[in-house]
Amino acid sequence: MIMIIEVVKIIVLPLIALIIGIFLMGLARMITARIHWRYGPPITQPLIDMVKFFDQRGISHGFIFDFGIILSLAGSIVLVLFIPFCKIAPLSNSGGLLVILYLMLITPLGIALSSGASGNPNASIGISRKFMLALGYEVPFILIILTIMKSYNSLSLIDIVNVQQAGTWSIISSLPLFLTGVAYFLILPAILGVRPFDMTTAPQEISSGPKVEYSGKYLALLSIEHALTLYIGLTLFVNLFLGGSANFILFFIKILIVFIIGLFINAVFPRFRIEQALKYLWGIPTLLALAGLILTMII
Amino acid sequence: MDRNKISKWLKGPAKMGHKYSLSAIYFCTGCGIIEVPPVITARWDAERFGVIPVASPRQANLFLITGYVSLKTLKAIIRTYEQMPDPKYVVGFGSCPINGGMYWDSYNTIKHLDKYIPVDGWIAGCMPRPEAIFIGVTHLWTLIDKDMAKGYVKYREKYESYRKNQEQILGKLEWKPLYPIRRRK
C-alpha cells in the first residue's frame, strides 16, 4: 500500500510541477503585457503553443539531436522528484543537496548536446553563453547552498524544511541566512534564464540561440522543460528560504509572490551582455553569499 | 470562451492550436519594416491575437512578406519557406508582392509572388495600416477553420511546377529539391 502511494506521488508530482510551470509561464506573459500597457495574450497561450508544436512536423539533425532533448527533459523531471513540494519529495533521501546540484547539470548538458548537433553556429554561441552564464551564477549558488547546508548541518532538503517549519523561515532567522537569501533572489533570474539574463536565447542577436533549429515537438519538449525549470528554481527558493509549507495553497502563494516580484524586474530590464552578466554575478551576489558563509562559519 | 469554441477545441485541438498560436516570421524588404514593429509592440500588441514574432523559420508557422520582392530576396524567401515546418501559412502584405505595385516595370523585382511559393492570403494597400494585419489574421483564422489555408499542401502537390518557376527566374538553385521530383520523359 505504501509502495502504491509512493508510485502515485512519483507520477503526480511532475504533473503538478508541469501545471504550475505552464500557469506561471502564461501568467508571466500576461503580467509582462500589463506592465507594458498592452492587453496581452490569454493565460492559456503557452498551452495553445504547446498543442500547436506537438502537431507540427519538425526536423531532426540526427540521433543525438533527438537524444539530447529527451535527456534534458528527463533530467528536469527527475529533479522535480528531488525537491519537496508540500513536503512531498519521493527521492529526496537519496543523496540530498549535493545530488540536486549535479542533477541540475543534466538539463543544460542535454540541450547543449542536442543543439550542438544541429550544426548551427548561432546555437553554438548560445550554448557557450549558457555555460558561461552557468559558471557565473553557480559561484554564488554554491556559496548559498553551502551556507544553508552548514547552518542546518544537513544535506537533506526535507530536514531543512522541517527545521524551518518548527521554527521560523530561514531568511529571517539569522543575518547570514538573510544575506544569502537576498543573494539567491538576485541570481534567481539568471538561474531561470529570463531577462535580464536571456542572452542565451537572445532572438535578436543570435536567432534565439540553442533553439534556432528546433521545431515542432522539439520546441514542445523545450517549453515543457522551461516550465519545469521555472518550477524548480522557485520551489528551491521557497524550500530553502521561505520555509516550504505543508499546505498546498500556502506553498503555491509563496511561489507566486516570489515569481511576481521577480517579474517586475524581468519586465522592465533590457538584456545584459554576457561579460556584464558575469561581472554582476561575481560582484554583489557573490559577496553577499560569501559574507553569509563566513559569518556562518564564525558563528 | 463560448460553447462553440469549446466544442471546436474538443473536435480538433491541433487545428485550434495552429489557429490561435501564430508564430510569425516576417520578411521585411522596403517599407514593410515600418509597419511591422508597431504591430508587435505595445501600441497594437499582436500578442493578444496569439501572434508572436520568432527568430528562426523552424519555429514559425506564419510567414509575412512585406514589401517588394527582388530576385535576391526571392531566393531567401523560398529558402525560409521551405525551412518552415508544416502546416505553414503565407501572407503577402502590401501591393508589391501581389502584383509588383509601384515596381511593376522594374527589371529586378518579381510581380507575382504566388508563382514561386503558395500564398494563403493577401493584405492589399500601400502600405496597409497595422489594423489591416489584424484583419488579415482574423481572415486567416476563418480560412484555417474552413480548411482553406492549404498552401503548404498545394506546394507539396505542385512542387515540380513551383520549382520550375523558381529555376526559370533564379537560374540553378543551390539546394536540393524539398520533395522528390518526378522528371517527365
Place this chain on the structure above:
Amino acid sequence: MTLQLILLIGFCGAIITYFAGKILPVLREIFAVAISLLLVGMIVYAYGRYSQEIAQFGFLNFKIVFTLNRLSWLFAIIISSLSALSIIFSLSYMKGKERQDFFYMMMLFVSTSMLGIVFSGTFLQLFIFWEIMSWSTFLLISYSKGKAVKAGLKYITMSIIGSMAMLVAVISLYLKFGTLEISVISQNIDIASLRYLSCIFGLLFLGFGVKAAVVPLHTWLPDAHSEAPSPFSAILSGILIKMGIYGFILMMYMVVGIKIFMTLGVGWMKFHYVFAWLGVISILIPSFIAILQNDAKRLLAWSSVGQIGYIIVGISMGTGLGFLGGTFHIFSHAVFKGLLFLTIASVEYRTRTRDLDQLGGLIKKMPITFLGGLIGVMGLIGIPLTNGFISKWLIYKSLFESNRMFLLLFSLIGTWAAILYGYKILHNVFLGQLPEKYRNMKREPVFMQIPIIILSLTVILSGIFPGIILKLINNIAFSFGLESLNVNMWGVVSETGTLNIRNIFFGILAAIALVSIIFYSAKRSWKVSQDDNYAAGAFVPVEKYNYTVEFYAPLYKMIRKYLKDVIDIFYCWIAGLVDALCNGIRKIYTGDIGTYVGYILFFLAFLIIIYLRG
C-alpha cells in the same frame, strides 16, 4: 611465487616482444597483446590471495619482499587492464609508424614496472621500480622526436630531482630503522620523532608529488601528456600519475598511520591542511587553464592535474569517507581519462590533427568514438550514473563532514570549470558542421572501438553499481584502521546523508522512457542534412558555418590575464639561470694550450703555497 612470476613475465615478455618484432611484425603484436592480457588474468587470479613473498635472491644483502594486499591489488588491476586496453588500441594507432618494436617493449616495461611498484614490500624495491618507470616513461614521451624530446627532458629533469629526494628519504629511513621493509617500519614507527617524520614527508612529497603532478610540481605534465604517443598518454594520465598517489597513500595510511599523520606538520601548519589546500589549488587553477587550451590533448592534460586535486583532497581528509572517495576517484579517473585520451587518439588517427579549432561534426563519421567521448566527459563532470559522480559525491560529503566549507566550495567550482572544457572538447570535435575535407572519412578501426566500448561500459556500470568497488575500498579503509562505512550495492548508507544510486537510476530511466514515449508518439520528424540549416535565408556557406574558434571568447578575455602558469615560468627561469651559470663556467676551457699551462702552473703554485704554510 605469483607476484614474482607476474613481474618476470612482464619484463621478459617486453624483451621477447622486441625481438619478435625483428622477426615478424604480426608476431610482435600478438605477443604484446597476449602478455598484457596474461598479466590481467594473473592479477585477477591473485584476487583474495593476499600474501607476502620473500624472494630467494638478495640484492646487496637487502631482503627482497613482494607483498600483495587489497590496496595493491586494486592498483594492479587498474594498471594491468588499462595498459592491456591501451596496447590493443595501439595495434591500430601505431600501424605504419616507425620503431614499433621499441614502442611495444616500452609499453610493457612501463606497466610491469608500475606493477613492481605496487607489489614492492621494501622501499629499496620501490625506488628501483620507480626509476625503471621514470626512465622508460621518458623514452616513450620523447618517442616522436622534436618537441617531444624537450617535453621528455622536462619530465625527466623534474623526475630526477624528485627521485633524488626520495633516495635521501629512503637512506635516512634505513639509517633510522635498520631495515627497509615497509611492514617492519610501520610497526616500529613510534620510535621516530614527529619532527623526523615531517622531514621524511617533505622529501617524499617531492618524490611522489612530481609523479602525481600536485600543483607546484605539475609543470612537466601538460607538455608530456600532449607530446607522448596518444595510447601512452592514456596510460600516463590514467595510471602513471596515480603512482604518486599510491606513494602518498602508502606513506600516510600504511607506514605512518593516519592518526600520526594528522598530527604531523610544522607548528600550526599541519601537513594535511597543506595537502588539502594544494589539492584544491590543483583543482581550481588548472581547470580554468584547461578551458583556454586549443590542443585537445593539452586540454585533457590540464584537466588531469585538476582531477588529481580531487584525489588528494579526498585522501588528505583522513576519514573513512574521504579515503573512500579519493580512492574511488583513482579508479574512476583512470577509466574516464583513459577513455577520453583514447577517443582523442582515434580522432587524431583519422584526421591527423587534434587542434580543436579545425575539427567538427565528426559524430556522423565516428559515432562510437563520440559515445566514448560523451560518456568520458560525463564521467569527468560527474553527471549522475557515471563513476565520476560517485567519487565526487563521496569527496564532497567527506569535506562537508570534516567541516571544510571553503575546500568544498573550490572543488565544486572546479566541477563547473570541468563542464566548460568538457563540453568544449565534445562540441569542437564531434558536434557542429563537418568540414568538407572529412566528408569521405572512414570509420574508426575495430581495434580502436573495442577499448573505447569496454571503458565506456565500465564508466556507466561502475556508476550504477558502485558497490562492487566501494566494498573493496571499504575493506582497504578498514584494514588501515579507518571507520568502516555501511556500503551496499547502490551506494553508502549513513545517518547524515545517504547516497542511493538505485533511486536516481530508476528515476532517470523512467523519466527517459516517459519522455521517449511522448517524443516518439508525436509526429515523426524529417531527417535533414547539415546543409539544410538556418542561415538567415541564405544557403549554408561551406566551411564557414561553424563556431569553434575562441569558444568562450568573453570569458577568455576576462580570465586569460590571470591564468599564466607562473610556476612553469619560474622553473624555466631557474633552468635558464643554471644554464647561464654552467655556460659561464665552461668559458674557462678556451682551447688554447697556453691557458691550460697557466692553470696547471697556478695550481702547482697553490699547492706549493699550501705545502709551505703547512
